[in-house]
Amino acid sequence: MKRIDHAEASSKFIKAKDHIDFHDKRLWDLRQKRDRESESLPEWQELRTLASQIKEHTLTHLADYLEEFERNAQRNGVTVHWARDAAEHNQTVFDLLHTRGAKTLVKAKSMLTEECEMREFLGPRGIEVIETDLGERIQQLDNEPPSHIVVPAVHKLRTDVAAVFARTLGTDPANSDVHYLAESQRQTTRPHFLAAGAGMIGANFAVAETGTVVVCTNEGNADLSINLPGLQIASIGIEKMIPRIEHLGVFIRMLSRNALGSPITQITSHFRAPRPGTEMHIILVDNGRSERLGMADFWYSLKCIRCGACMNTCPVYRRSGGLSYGATYSGPIGVIIDPTFNLRKYAALPFASTLNGSCSNVCPVRINIHEQIYKWRQVISERGQLPMVKKNGMKLAGRILASPRLYRAAIGAAGTGIEYLPNFMMYNRMNAWGKQREVPVTPPTTFRQWYLANRGKKGKKK
Amino acid sequence: MKVALFIPCYVDAFFPEVGVATLELLERLGLEVVYPLNQTCCAQPMANSGCHQEAAATEALFVRNFKGFDYIVTPSGSCTHHIRDHLTAIPQTPEVTAVRRNTFELVEFLHDILGVRAFPWAEFPHKVGLHIGCSTLRALNEAKMSEIAGMPFSKPHALLSAVKGIEFVTPARPDECCGFGGTFSVFEEPVSARMGYDKVHDHRNAGAEYIVSPDMSCVMHQKGCAERLGLPLKFIHIAQVLNGARA
Numbered sequence: 210m211k212r213i214d215h216a217e218a219s220s221k222f223i224k225a226k227d228h229i230d231f232h233d234k235r236l237w238d239l240r241q242k243r244d245r246e247s248e249s250l251p252e253w254q255e256l257r258t259l260a261s262q263i264k265e266h267t268l269t270h271l272a273d274y275l276e277e278f279e280r281n282a283q284r285n286g287v288t289v290h291w292a293r294d295a296a297e298h299n300q301t302v303f304d305l306l307h308t309r310g311a312k313t314l315v316k317a318k319s320m321l322t323e324e325c326e327m328r329e330f331l332g333p334r335g336i337e338v339i340e341t342d343l344g345e346r347i348q349q350l351d352n353e354p355p356s357h358i359v360v361p362a363v364h365k366l367r368t369d370v371a372a373v374f375a376r377t378l379g380t381d382p383a384n385s386d387v388h389y390l391a392e393s394q395r396q397t398t399r400p401h402f403l404a405a406g407a408g409m410i411g412a413n414f415a416v417a418e419t420g421t422v423v424v425c426t427n428e429g430n431a432d433l434s435i436n437l438p439g440l441q442i443a444s445i446g447i448e449k450m451i452p453r454i455e456h457l458g459v460f461i462r463m464l465s466r467n468a469l470g471s472p473i474t475q476i477t478s479h480f481r482a483p484r485p486g487t488e489m490h491i492i493l494v495d496n497g498r499s500e501r502l503g504m505a506d507f508w509y510s511l512k513c514i515r516c517g518a519c520m521n522t523c524p525v526y527r528r529s530g531g532l533s534y535g536a537t538y539s540g541p542i543g544v545i546i547d548p549t550f551n552l553r554k555y556a557a558l559p560f561a562s563t564l565n566g567s568c569s570n571v572c573p574v575r576i577n578i579h580e581q582i583y584k585w586r587q588v589i590s591e592r593g594q595l596p597m598v599k600k601n602g603m604k605l606a607g608r609i610l611a612s613p614r615l616y617r618a619a620i621g622a623a624g625t626g627i628e629y630l631p632n633f634m635m636y637n638r639m640n641a642w643g644k645q646r647e648v649p650v651t652p653p654t655t656f657r658q659w660y661l662a663n664r665g666k667k668g669k670k671k
Numbered sequence: 672m673k674v675a676l677f678i679p680c681y682v683d684a685f686f687p688e689v690g691v692a693t694l695e696l697l698e699r700l701g702l703e704v705v706y707p708l709n710q711t712c713c714a715q716p717m718a719n720s721g722c723h724q725e726a727a728a729t730e731a732l733f734v735r736n737f738k739g740f741d742y743i744v745t746p747s748g749s750c751t752h753h754i755r756d757h758l759t760a761i762p763q764t765p766e767v768t769a770v771r772r773n774t775f776e777l778v779e780f781l782h783d784i785l786g787v788r789a790f791p792w793a794e795f796p797h798k799v800g801l802h803i804g805c806s807t808l809r810a811l812n813e814a815k816m817s818e819i820a821g822m823p824f825s826k827p828h829a830l831l832s833a834v835k836g837i838e839f840v841t842p843a844r845p846d847e848c849c850g851f852g853g854t855f856s857v858f859e860e861p862v863s864a865r866m867g868y869d870k871v872h873d874h875r876n877a878g879a880e881y882i883v884s885p886d887m888s889c890v891m892h893q894k895g896c897a898e899r900l901g902l903p904l905k906f907i908h909i910a911q912v913l914n915g916a917r918a
Contacts, residue, residue, distance in 0.1 A: 220861035229865070237844070240818070248820040522818060524848045528865050561859060563852030563866075564719065565805035570818045583757070586721030595721065599858070603722040610680065610717075611728030613709040620684040641857040645864035646895030649685045656683045656690035660706055668705055670698070 210554050213536065215561040219529035222364075232364055233527040239360075240521045242470020243571065250462075260463055261575035263456050264512035268502060274417040274450045275493060281420030282491055285482040292494045295325035301492050302327060302409075302442060306336055309440055311406025315398075317424065317431035318342040319411025320358050320515060321446050321494055324537045339401045341430035343394055350377040356531030358538065359468045359517035364530045402433045407440035410480065413514070414460060415449045421481045422491065423457060425464055425474040432478055441489040443480065447498050448511040460514060463573040467518040501549050506584045510545050512574040519568035519578055525561055534558060541568035545581040548589070556594040559585035620655055675705045675737050677745035677774070679887075680712040686887050692910040693746045693777055699914070700787060704744075707736040715753035718760060719853045727760040734761070734770050742784065743774040746910050748807025748886050749853070751776040756810060776811055777910055778885045782826040789833050792915040796836030800879030802870075802893070803827055804886030805848050813885075817846050827885055827909055834912055842873040851892035867896035875902050885909045 223229050247253045267274055279289045292298035298321075306314060314336055316322070328338045328349070340349040344361035348354065351373045355361030362370065367385040375382035380393045402408075410431045414423040422443045424431045435441045451457060465474045483489035502508045520526045520540030531539035536547040536555055544562060547555040559582045568578040589595060595603075609615045642648060654662070663671055674697065678690040697704045713733055717726035733754070737743045745751055754774045761767060781787045803825070807813050814825035831837055850856070850866025857863075871893050874882055882904060884890050890906045897904040907916060 216859045216861060219859070223861050223865050233869075244818060244820075247818075253820060524850065524866055525859070525862050528862050528869075560720075560855065561862075563805065563848050563850060563855050563863075565848040565852075566809040567805075567816070567818055567848070570809065570816060583719070586719070587723055588721070590721030590723070599720060599854070600722070603717045603720050603725045607714075607717050607722065607725030607727075607729060610712040610714065611732050613711055613732070616680070616711040620680070641860035642895070644860055645899055646867065646892065647898035648895065649891055652685065652687055654687060656678045656687035657706075657708065659687050659691060660694075661708075664694075664706070666708070 210551065212553065213534065213555055213557055215529065215533055215535070215557050218533035218535065219561075222530040222533055223528065228364065228366060229528060229530075231366055232530060235363060236521045236527045239468075239470055240518075240571075243467055243518055243521065244470075246466040246470050246472065250466075256459060256463055257573055257575050260459050260514075260573055261512060263451060263459060264574050267450050267452055268448065268508065268511050271447065271450065271502065274452055275447055277417040278415055278420055278450060279493070281418065283420070285420050287420065287482060287489045287491050290490060290492045292492050292496070294496050295327075295494075298325045298444065298492055298494045298496065299327050299330040302444070303331060303334055303336065305440065305442060305490055306331075306407050307334075309406065311336070311438075311440055313337045313339065313401060313405040314407045314409055315339045315341050315401050315405040315434045315438065316409035317411060317426065317434045318345050318361075319409070319444055320355075320537060321411055321444050321496075322409070323354060324496060325444075325494070339398065339405070341398055341402070341428075341434050342426075343391060343428060346394055346398065347373060350374070353532065354537065356539065357517060357520060358515050358542075364532065398430075402437050405438045407442060408434040408436075408438040409442045409444065410435050412443055412445040412449045413464065414451050414457060415445050416452075416454050416457060417450055418453045419481065421454070421479045424478045424480065425461070425476070426478070427475045429476055432476065435480060436484070439487045441480075441483060441487065443489070443491045445491060445493055447493055447495055448513075464514060464516055467516040467571065467573045497549055501546075504549070507545065507549065507581055509576050510542065510581060512576055513542050513546075514574060516573055518571040518573065522567045522571045523562075524565065524567075525563060529561065534561070541578045541582070542576070545578060545585060548585055552589065552592060553594055556589045559589060617657070672702065673705070673739070673741045674702050675707060675740040675743045677710060677713070677737065677743050677750070678706070679745060679747045679750045681891065682746065682887055685891065686908070689746055689887055689908040689910055692908065692914040692916065693744070696910055696914040697744065699792070700781075700785060705740070710736045713750045713753050714758070714760065715750060716853060718753060718757055723760040730758050730761045733758070734767050737770050737774075738766050740773060742780065743770065744777055744780045745774065746777045746885065746887065746908060748776045748804045748811055748813070749888060751779075752806035752810040776807060776813070776885065778807070778813060778827050778830060779811055781830060781913070787830070790830070790913050790915070793833070793913055794835040794915070794917060795881075795912050797918070798838050798840050798878055798880045799831070799883050800840050800842055800874035800877055800881070801825075801828060801831065801845070802849065802874075802882050802884040802886065802889055803846065804851075804884065804889045807885055808846055814846070817844075830913060831883065831909065837912075840874075840877040840879050842877040842879070844873055847873070849889050849893050851889045853888070856892055863892070864896065867892050868900060871897040871900065871902055871904055875904055879904065881905045881907055883907055883909055883912055
């Protein structure tokens with residue numbers, strides 16, 4: 210399996226100047242809107258604490274709440290399936306569709322199905338999957354995964370979308386008016402809603418006491434996806450559970466404020482039971498979550514409500530784009546989740562961070578994201594997954610810096626510092642420092658030399 | 672009060688004038704300052720790369736050099752952050768925890784411990800953009816973070832406000848990370864440089880002549896970016912300004 214090279218991928222993203230400028234500004238704008246919302250609610254920090262506590266409680270009693278959810282969903286007339294991993298999930302979906310002769314699946318946004326690579330599984334088996342969320346549809350038509358968990362096509366300019374739609378939907382390639390493009394997607398998606406044999410949603414929250422699946426959207430496509438076809442499927446990661454309906458308010462107040470800087474999404478749908486004469490299925494998916502729950506340092510990441518606030522605030526994400534992470538989840542939350550799927554493949558990701566810490570501060574459920582990034586680096590080093598050049602460099606640096614004599618030899622003589630320094634301080638990855646930056650000039654003396662000349666060994670002022 | 676001076680490796684090697692200003696400033700304030708001669712580094716470069724094993728001997732050396740002082744003062748926020756929050760590669764003896772507890776970044780030492788508010792010798796008649804590194808901002812909590820609502824405050828700004836003639840300009844994103852990030856600056860060179868370019872442009876567009884900072888590692892990176900871009904920006908450490916540097 211090829212390792213992800215985030216630095217290499219980001220350099221391609223950065224070369225497209227219009228794109229990176231727009232991407233950075235657009236996401237920073239979302240961050241600022243989120244800031245304004247946070248300033249408008251005096252109880253903001255309390256809500257974060259409460260949301261975190263509810264999630265911690267739920268995760269530490271997860272088996273009980275999952276079973277309670279299952280019982281209540283069954284009571285509502287829903288069939289509940291359990292999927293240990295992506296393969297079981299995809300097979301379950303396929304079997305449901307296949308046995309009922311459904312050839313088309315209209316679906317709303319779901320990062321879980323991205324994680325399971327469900328479309329890639331169903332396509333070759335004769336099932337056409339239609340993404341109905343505008344951003345997801347753009348990405349599907351362009352044969353790219355979503356680059357952001359909330360705004361999947363945020364790395365594209367409207368002219369890019371016009372080109373994709375012209376190629377795939379037959380729109381006017383010269384017309385990049387957003388209303389025209391959105392309307393074109395709407396008109397071409399509608400027939401699928403009416404014709405599809407099955408509809409699918411993800412979940413923002415699953416309420417144990419009612420067996421309800423709650424979906425927050427701004428386009429109404431989730432409702433159409435599930436209210437029209439006769440077969441309805443909801444795929445839910447097991448960490449989406451919350452105990453009671455009264456807890457939902459805390460999360461509804463936080464989700465869209467953090468995601469888009471709006472007080473609430475246009476639509477908050479509670480799906481409870483199948484319509485008369487139709488059937489509804491819920492698939493509860495583990496796919497590595499139980500294992501993550503058992504990781505002392507990392508289980509906190511399961512509190513995530515997928516608002517994307519950490520991505521919008523992340524200066525690295527804004528300047529490298531979601532696709533540069535080469536994983537379903539990108540940005541700060543991605544770099545602490547992805548290594549649980551495949552440590553070797555995603556070993557570079559926890560290093561795609563300056564450890565600035567703003568992600569932890571914006572997180573509505575108080576995940577200590579930057580501290581987990583720091584800890585992942587240790588895990589990666591201890592399990593031998595650091596690049597050799599870095600590991601050897603750190604060994605050398607550790608030896609030099611642990612010895613006053615070697616350290617002074619390395620930086621001591623004027624004019625020679627720079628030949629030695631990059632080896633252990635700045636580090637030479639094909640002389641990366643100097644590519645776009647000037648190298649600092651080595652002064653005639655080090656501080657220590659100045660000190661000895663001006664204060665002497667006894668530290669007395671001369 | 673027994674005060675030790677820790678001059679981080681990159682300051683020792685590249686910016687001795689920052690070490691000199693820090694020492695002179697502390698002496699000017701009437702302190703007797705000891706500079707342990709066998710000091711090297713706090714071990715942050717190894718630890719931030721995940722290499723704790725490789726950091727251990729350097730951390731042990733740091734503690735040997737700085738044990739027994741009431742205060743260990745250093746002109747670097749990220750080193751202080753490492754020592755205070757992350758110096759964990761060696762057994763946590765009482766000696767180690769005391770060193771960790773007693774280490775302070777220069778601004779917080781001046782602002783919180785000494786309570787200094789006047790620098791009558793200082794004058795800096797320039798338009799200044801203030802850069803507070805992310806460790807100084809979020810780990811040491813020296814200023815209000817833009818993502819957390821509340822009353823504005825800034826310890827570096829409070830100290831600099833006492834300097835005659837200084838004029839502050841405010842960039843559009845005052846606390847956006849500049850992209851240094853230690854070894855991030857070379858292993859993630861494309862993003863690091865782009866962030867640095869954005870940072871120095873933001874300061875320049877706000878009208879800054881100087882970027883003043885308590886964090887010389889960020890400055891080393893930003894200076895390299897500004898020089899490559901040919902931007903007329905100058906850089907100076909807050910210790911130099913508070914110690915009376917005029918330019």
